[in-house]
Amino acid sequence: MTVATSRGTLKPPEPAPGPPSSRGVIDEAVADLQAHRRVWAAVTAAERAGLVRELRRRFLAVADRWISACEKGKGIDPRSGSGAGEEALAGPYLILRNLRLLQRSLEGIARTGHPPIPGPVWTRPGSAQVVARVFPQDLYDRIFYGGVTAEVWMEPGVTRASLPETMAVAYRQAERPGGVALVLGAGNVSSIGPMDTLYKLFVEDRVVLYKPNPANAYLGPLMEEAFAPLAERGLFRLVYGGADVGSYLCNHPGVDEVHVTGSDKTYEAIVFGAGPEGERRQRAGAPLLAKPVSAELGNVSPVIVVPGPWSDGDLAYQAENLVTMIANNAGFNCNATRVVVTDAAWSGRERLLAGVRERLARLPPRRAWYPGAADRFDAFLAQHPEAERFGARANGDLPWTLVAGLDPERRDEICFSTEAFCSLFAETPLGAGPGPGPSKTAGAAEFLARAVDFVNERLWGTLNVTLLVHPRSLADPAVARALEAAVAGLRYGTVSINHWAAVGYGLVVTPWGAYPGHTAADIQSGTGWVHNTLMFSRLRKAVVRAPFRAFPKPAWFVTHRTAGKLTSRLVRFEAAPSPAKLPGILGLALRG
Numbered sequence: 001m002t003v004a005t006s007r008g009t010l011k012p013p014e015p016a017p018g019p020p021s022s023r024g025v026i027d028e029a030v031a032d033l034q035a036h037r038r039v040w041a042a043v044t045a046a047e048r049a050g051l052v053r054e055l056r057r058r059f060l061a062v063a064d065r066w067i068s069a070c071e072k073g074k075g076i077d078p079r080s081g082s083g084a085g086e087e088a089l090a091g092p093y094l095i096l097r098n099l100r101l102l103q104r105s106l107e108g109i110a111r112t113g114h115p116p117i118p119g120p121v122w123t124r125p126g127s128a129q130v131v132a133r134v135f136p137q138d139l140y141d142r143i144f145y146g147g148v149t150a151e152v153w154m155e156p157g158v159t160r161a162s163l164p165e166t167m168a169v170a171y172r173q174a175e176r177p178g179g180v181a182l183v184l185g186a187g188n189v190s191s192i193g194p195m196d197t198l199y200k201l202f203v204e205d206r207v208v209l210y211k212p213n214p215a216n217a218y219l220g221p222l223m224e225e226a227f228a229p230l231a232e233r234g235l236f237r238l239v240y241g242g243a244d245v246g247s248y249l250c251n252h253p254g255v256d257e258v259h260v261t262g263s264d265k266t267y268e269a270i271v272f273g274a275g276p277e278g279e280r281r282q283r284a285g286a287p288l289l290a291k292p293v294s295a296e297l298g299n300v301s302p303v304i305v306v307p308g309p310w311s312d313g314d315l316a317y318q319a320e321n322l323v324t325m326i327a328n329n330a331g332f333n334c335n336a337t338r339v340v341v342t343d344a345a346w347s348g349r350e351r352l353l354a355g356v357r358e359r360l361a362r363l364p365p366r367r368a369w370y371p372g373a374a375d376r377f378d379a380f381l382a383q384h385p386e387a388e389r390f391g392a393r394a395n396g397d398l399p400w401t402l403v404a405g406l407d408p409e410r411r412d413e414i415c416f417s418t419e420a421f422c423s424l425f426a427e428t429p430l431g432a433g434p435g436p437g438p439s440k441t442a443g444a445a446e447f448l449a450r451a452v453d454f455v456n457e458r459l460w461g462t463l464n465v466t467l468l469v470h471p472r473s474l475a476d477p478a479v480a481r482a483l484e485a486a487v488a489g490l491r492y493g494t495v496s497i498n499h500w501a502a503v504g505y506g507l508v509v510t511p512w513g514a515y516p517g518h519t520a521a522d523i524q525s526g527t528g529w530v531h532n533t534l535m536f537s538r539l540r541k542a543v544v545r546a547p548f549r550a551f552p553k554p555a556w557f558v559t560h561r562t563a564g565k566l567t568s569r570l571v572r573f574e575a576a577p578s579p580a581k582l583p584g585i586l587g588l589a590l591r592g
Contacts, residue, residue, distance in 0.1 A: 323363065
């Protein structure tokens with residue numbers, strides 16, 4: 001039976017996940033994947049590009065059902081409120097973009113041996129570090145992301161001449177044994193697990209056993225349908241279950257490596273074991289699990305607000321930007337704003353916070369659908385009963401909550417050491433003075449240096465950081481130099497200027513992951529990369545640069561008036577780009 005949807009299409013009834021997979025089913029799946037790992041390794045880049053074309057068709061076919069299932073699972077009314085369009089962007093749109101860019105890279109490998117880099121490659125002034133511009137990829141990127149650029153900064157030792165040799169290394173090996181990768185999917189954002197799966201398959205040359213998180217296991221049947229071209233060849237299998245199934249899978253002798261998106265506590269339980277014995281092993285640096293484990297594990301994500309000559313319109317726009325960073329997905333994002341870092345001496349600080357409060361007061365609370373949210377919320381309120389709450393706590397909703405004016409010197413501050421992962425965020429003013437001399441921007445350079453030290457040394461995690469800096473501030477050469485020093489000095493996997501750092505996740509061509517260097521005993525935001533469709537193997541960070549105020553309003557803003565209709569069209573555009581689709585998209589974007 002089919003039913004009508006608000007999008008004017010027909011779909012089958014909502015998918016239902018299967019029961020937890022038995023050990024017999026799991027063993028059979030692992031054996032099948034082991035039998036095909038060398039088969040996959042022998043598939044050429046050109047043949048893989050053909051498979052990706054088929055995957056694009058399959059994922060488009062499940063897109064509407066995917067969006068509806070997520071909206072139902074998260075309690076989102078697609079016709080109203082701040083959640084409109086979120087699930088289209090965070091799910092099918094991103095996976096279809098990922099597939100389109102992977103296809104381009106695979107076709108490049110087939111032609112030249114490595115993916116084509118769309119922008120210039122240069123050596124950073126005053127450094128031997130090589131930088132490659134990876135975005136925009138094409139004219140469509142320039143249209144949809146006006147003024148946005150992105151770079152990948154490489155590890156020391158990579159030169160402009162050797163850079164191509166560090167790309168798509170799995171395709172350069174004479175012997176390609178392949179392997180079986182277990183992907184433990186995330187429960188918060190529906191594109192994470194499927195995109196991690198694509199990365200293991202097409203970048204790291206592994207066949208994949210995928211276990212969705214119980215929080216969104218309702219998507220499992222749709223993922224099986226979409227990944228069918230790979231499953232039919234023995235390259236992908238999906239199993240269901242909770243922590244007990246996950247533990248069995250991680251320790252299965254037929255699983256060669258593990259990738260997990262979740263919390264650092266989940267990683268520690270996987271690698272060292274649970275309870276006091278696990279803690280002892282962690283202190284001793286003695287992992288219980290000997291196989292490779294890559295991970296993306298969250299962040300106390302900072303937003304550094306650089307003081308400058310902000311107009312009332314600037315303050316209003318950036319207040320919307322900040323509120324979007326916490327309100328998107330009801331705050332259940334690893335890149336959600338957690339600590340806004342301001343200059344205590346800046347005249348715009350209180351006006352910016354007033355704008356944030358005003359917008360939070362108008363924004364309806366969201367259902368706290370992610371497991372454990374209420375307990376985390378209460379833990380933060382226990383330490384900060386003065387926190388400002390906007391909206392009522394009722395019927396499963398949690399109010400938007402701001403803890404303003406935190407003491408940046410406080411060493412036991414929960415907002416600095418723990419990711420809230422709910423509808424709560426904080427603000428801390430650094431005591432940077434106005435700076436010497438008469439220049440209105442003289443204090444910005446000093447503030448930037450202090451802010452970099454603060455977020456590097458005091459905030460937990462290294463996944464992503466956002467900086468907001470006015471173009472008139474950057475007209476001062478001293479501030480421009482300080483910004484570049486800040487970008488270089490920030491120990492984060494993604495550094496984003498003026499756009500929310502989540503755009504580094506959403507561009508997909510940019511690598512996404514923690515800043516390199518964490519050990520298993522102190523894993524913080526994790527280890528390894530995903531997305532990274534140009535397949536760089538020796539990289540240090542991604543840097544995104546955007547206009548201070550984007551026009552049209554970004555589709556992910558929670559105040560966007562046409563997001564529901566716009567994102568549906570963007571999904572179909574990514575599946576099959578065409579100039580004929582642009583007028584309808586741009587018309588909706590301009591009315592946002």
